[in-house]
Structures are given as C-alpha cells and as structure tokens.
Amino acid sequence: MHRSIYITLIIALFHHTICAQTRIGERTLHFKDEKRNRPLTTEIWYPTIDTLKQSDKAFSPFTRVQTVRDGKLPTGKLPLIMISHGTGGSRLSLEWLADALVQMGFIVAAVDHWGNTYDHKIPLEFLKPWERPQDISFVISCLLNQPDLKAVINPDKIGMAGFSFGGYTAMALAGGKFDFLSLLNYYKTIGRNEINVPEFPGINK
Template sequence: MFKKLIFILLYIYPLFALAQDQIGERTFAFNDTARHRPLKTEVWYPTNDTRKPDSIPGYPFIHIPTVRNASLPSGVHQLILISHGTGGGRMTLEWLADALVQKGFIVAAVDHWGNTYDNKIAIDFVTPWERPQDISFVLTQLLNDKDFAPLIDKNRIGAAGFSIGGYTVIALAGGQISMDALNKFSQTPQGVKEFTLPEFPGLKKAFNPADVEASFKNCPDLKDNRIKAFFAMCPAVGQGFTNRDQLKRITSPVYIVGAQSDSIAPIKTNAIHYQNLIKGSKIYIVPGKAAHYTFLNEGTEAAKHGAGPFLNDDPSVNRHEVHQQVAKIAVDFFATTLK
C-alpha cells in the first residue's frame, strides 16, 4: 500500500497536475457574409489533455505553450471575449487570455477585419463601430457551435478590450459615440496628436470622409445584452463622449485600466474621462512610466530588436509585472461580476 502511494505521488499525480494546467487552443475562420468581414478567431480553454504543448518556431511573443485542438473541458465555463487594439491582432493580448484560462475561463479573441497588423484597410481604422458588431457576431457563432455551445455559461459572459478595443467593449455595454464630437476633437491640437496613428502613417489622406459618415449612419444598436461585464484597458476615442447621456444605458459592471504615461490614449481624455462619465465604473491607473503599448504581449529578445515601443518599455517598467498586476485585476473583476 505504501509503495503504491509513493508511485502515485511520484509519477501519477505530477502528470495529473500538469494536465490540469494545460491550455487548449483552436482557431475558427468565421465569416460575417452580411458585412463582408472574415473574422478569424482564436479560442483558448482549460484542458486535461496530456499531450505536450505545441512549440511555435520563431513565435515573437512570450506565452504559455498550448495544446492545439486539445480535448475539451467538462462542465460549463464563463466566456470572455477579447478585442485587440488598432493595428494589432487576436494574439496580441495572449497574456490576458493565459491568465483567464488558468482560472477556468474560456477566452475568444477576434481579428477585426481591416484593422490588424497584416491587413490594413484605411476605412476600417476610422470606423470603430464595426468592431462591436464583430464581437457580437463571433459570440453568436460560438453559442451555436456544436463543441463550444455546451461549455459556455450563457449567463456569465464578459468582454475585455485594449485601446480601440477598450472603446469596443464600452460600446457593447451601451455607450453611444458621437461622430460630431469626434470630428470636433480631431481638429484640435490634442486631437490631431491622438488621431495620428503609428500603426497607419498617413491615415488621414487614405479614406473618404463621406464613406465614414455613411458607415456611422448605417450602424445598428451596438449594445449586446448577452455580455454582463466589461473590462477596458487604455480605452481610446474618449472624446467621442461628451456627456453622461451617451453612456446612461450602461448598467453592467465596467472596470477601466489606464497607464500614467500613455501618450497614445492619454488618461485625461480617455481612461479617466470614461470613468467620470460611466456611473458606477471602477478605475486603476498603472503608475510611473508604463505606457500604451505596455499592454501588448511581452516580446522575445529577438523580436524586441527594431520593434520600438510596441515591445520595448522605459527601463523602469517591467512589462511582465504590469501584466501580472492587470491580469489579477481582470480575473478578480470577472470572477466577482460573473458569479
């Protein structure tokens, strides 16, 4: 009996414990044909699959290796939808997905069509109201998927977003942006600075304003009542909101995180501005020299060379520690609000 116990402790339990910590990953090629928007989506989930996690040669981000197409978990789980920043991609907030999955959540992140690092379409950089529709479409697809629908607790769904993805989740919560307010702000010195995007140099000359106006007028109601909690990191386009009436429909919990030294979406006109207008919202500002792109994945040493602020921070900033801190806030927020 004693020898059997020793065998279990030394050989069986470590394998079981390892399996419990595994992250499964699947890629979906959704397509919103009504809006002509392919929406590639990455889904991460807890798994007991004992296969060795995949190693991706040349992968530029530090992350927890996953088991591709791993066996699915049992029971039902909270689902968190993630919206990336402008010119980013579905994999750029993998640090947050990892932290959530390790606590039992299923996480889905979408590539917003025309607004990713490898697919830049000018009009899709200036029509942010398309993005909440992407999230709602993907949510519908997952809730109809034969594999994942049974795993998702339909009453415990949340959304998290970074930068313009932060606006995306606020719009899903019920925020209604003003095109006039955005236009007026864009003419100010601060507006010119905020709308000059490093991800798309020369953007202002690359689209037709009439097309943007038409897109805005044809936009449906973006509030998605299926989503119950919202986590916005360094939210952008805050100056499209000038009064509380534009955000009065938000009744679900909202948590906002900003960075003290954010020069892309400065906290005064964005994170703090949103928090002042959204009744009952909570806020945390990462102090010191943490900046906008500190919220992107950590890069490998090889990837950092030539990547500028996207993967490199002020020497006083430990990106890994910022991620750990913000991930804990997010996990606690969703665990509390999606009981």
C-alpha cells in the same frame, strides 16, 4: 514574518500551484459575417486535460504559455471572455491575458477585426469603429451555435475585455455611444496627435 505578509505569500503560492496545473487548449476558428462580407478569424483558449505534444511546442519570440493545439474541451459550462485587440493588432496580441484568464477558469475568445490587423491593413477599416462591436456580437452567436462549444460556454456569463481601440469596442458593447462631432472637435483642437492613425499618417484629414 509579519502575519499579513505570511498569509499573502500562502495565497500567492496556492494560486501559482493552481495555475501551474492548468493546461491550456487552443483552437483557431474561421467565421464569416456574410451580411457585412467580413471574415472573422477567431482564436479560443480553454482549460484542457490533454497534455502537450511535441508539435505543440512551437517557437515564439515572446514569453508565452505553451498551449495544446485542438486539445479536448472542458466538461461543464464555464464563463466566456471576449477580447478585442487594439488598432493594427491581432487576435493573438493579448494572448498573455487570455492565458491568465484560462488559468482562472474562463474560456477566452479573441477576434481578428478584419482590415484592422498588423498583417491586413485596409485604410478605411481603421476608421470604422462601429464594425468592431458587431464583430464581437457575431462571433459570440457563432460560438454558441457550435454544439461542442455551446456545451461548455455559460451563455449567462459572457464578459468583454479590450485594449485601446478594443477598449472602445468593450464600451460600445456595454452601451456606450460614439459621438462623432465631439471626436471631430477634439481632433481639430488639442487631440490631433492622439487620434492620428500611425499606420496611415494623415488619413484622418
């Protein structure tokens, strides 16, 4: 076997062994930003030493890692990754990514962006991108204000990931600016199909 292939295989097997030993705890939290009147249901995943209970083994149509509902929180402080779903998605849309990040030693939290989820569609909320980064910032503050979570989250190591509209959310939190006039010009020229909202055809007109 070629040396580099052999080393790669060893690393892959070692990584798989570590991942296989990592149990994942999961909790659902309910926050509300009273100033904006926005309920923000949040899912968190984290390493846990608790074992799966029979009640944890719920049916899912998707391939997923079984998680320990309300499992014991880890000891020591871990970095936190926030996740923002795409338009019309949900906090569980990127659970596969959350599971992988937990197995690498992160705590992960994902937010339902109110009015822009698959089960709660409000047309106007599909057109308000500025609400999303505020959702994430608010939930981070909530997590760090909960004594049990504050004890396990490293406030100096908080990252962000997102898909599609969630990608915009991540860029906005990093300092990206939304240029409405450029977007409007793009929509009126070559970008009409890209900017259409599938759930509400024609809402951008």
